[in-house]
Ligand SMILES: Nc1ncnc2c1ncn2[C@@H]1O[C@H](COP(=O)(O)OP(=O)(O)OP(=O)(O)O)[C@@H](O)[C@H]1O
């Protein structure tokens with residue numbers, strides 16, 4: 001490869017991307033919403049610095065190597081670095097060697113999770129790109145700054161791209177609170193980008209973003225650093241708790257179901273699986289639909305679950321007529337269902353059909369605890385492994401058009417509800433300890449609570465669960 005062959009063209013498509021790309025400040029932050037083009041421009045800038053300063057050595061990092069591999073590196077290899085520019089790639093060392101315009105000098109890009117401090121702590125670097133900076137601790141950042149001393153290049157820079165978080169986060173203090181800048185004695189640049197500005201995102205993605213509500217909309221679509229006071233599950237993070245990777249639930253994991261009936265409001269059926277070793281719970285399937293009769297809901301539930309192991313129990317809200325109808329359909333499944341579905345239906349009808357534990361405040365406490373917990377192995381919390389996980393593709397039917405095409409669009413699945421699930425305010429405007437029912441859109445939240453809290457009560461009192469078994473015909 002010769003210098004003439006190297007032709008890197010980077011075209012920012014938002015003002016935030018342009019600012020990050022062009023700044024020569026010592027440190028820079030691009031904060032923006034989902035899909036705002038943050039990783040794309042961060043990787044592009046890394047490539048640009050590798051070409052501008054032949055012999056450069058940079059680091060692309062995220063909190064964990066696993067998250068880096070699935071997101072940023074995918075963008076880097078599929079969209080940013082043309083394969084013809086790669087002179088070598090040592091996958092064990094996480095090292096990419098690039099041709100540069102100077103045929104005698106190559107540049108290097110290392111990729112590593114910040115949770116491998118022994119490796120990073122011994123590096124000398126010309127630049128660092130910290131993707132999803134919100135996941136970092138201030139000590140991580142300080143450590144990275146300390147590595148910027150690669151003597152082969154005259155220019156050193158750390159830059160980060162991130163979803164915004166609470167204003168109390170160190171990045172907000174560092175980049176937005178100007179009082180901090182002189183103390184750090186460094187020039188810093190900060191830019192914002194919102195997801196709707198990135199016209200490369202497909203229309204369906206933009207519509208999905210419009211379903212975010214309230215503070216989640218401000219933070220994850222508009223890219224603002226808003227606090228989450230008033231939000232009931234403020235520790236829920238779409239990038240933490242939603243798993244976008246394919247994940248096959250092992251057959252031996254116990255299954256559970258929770259149901260919230262509804263007609264004008266959505267009916268919600270959630271399927272959960274629990275890892276017997278780590279305790280991780282995954283919502284791997286759900287129905288979230290308005291205007292279904294209970295008969296249709298019962299039949300739909302069967303069709304999707306027919307190859308699942310039977311759940312240990314099913315917790316439902318207390319509508320006796322809907323419960324009775326559902327069980328009746330399962331005991332006497334309609335003739336138009338296939339034979340295997342009909343056999344499964346009769347087995348499902350024998351599964352304990354619990355009245356969900358409906359204590360709202362205890363239930364919310366338990367869900368909050370699980371959302372804030374990580375998987376622990378031998379009592380050691382595992383980085384980046386939340387205890388409660390929602391599969392991104394859990395919805396087992398096309399989004400209900402009554403919801404997705406409402407103006408503005410309404411939540412179409414459980415995870416869409418988190419951002420608008422708020423505490424009620426009293427007459428003085430203070431938050432109470434009750435969910436704000438007037439805002440609606442809590443059908444998935446209720447179903448989640450039924451699953452979590454009924455399960456908790458079952459675990460605490462295995463001998464005397466508050467169970468009512470239907471006794472029909
Ligand atoms: N300047 C650009 N030129 C071409 N395509 C772009 C550009 N910026 C962004 N894109 C496209 O937009 C997509 C989303 O960008 P990217 O993955 O960088 O967003 P993000 O802000 O990192 O999202 P997330 O919040 O999910 O991490 C990219 O896969 C890329 O295809």
Ligand SMILES: [Mg+2]
Pocket residue numbers: 038039040071
């Ligand atoms: Mg990204």
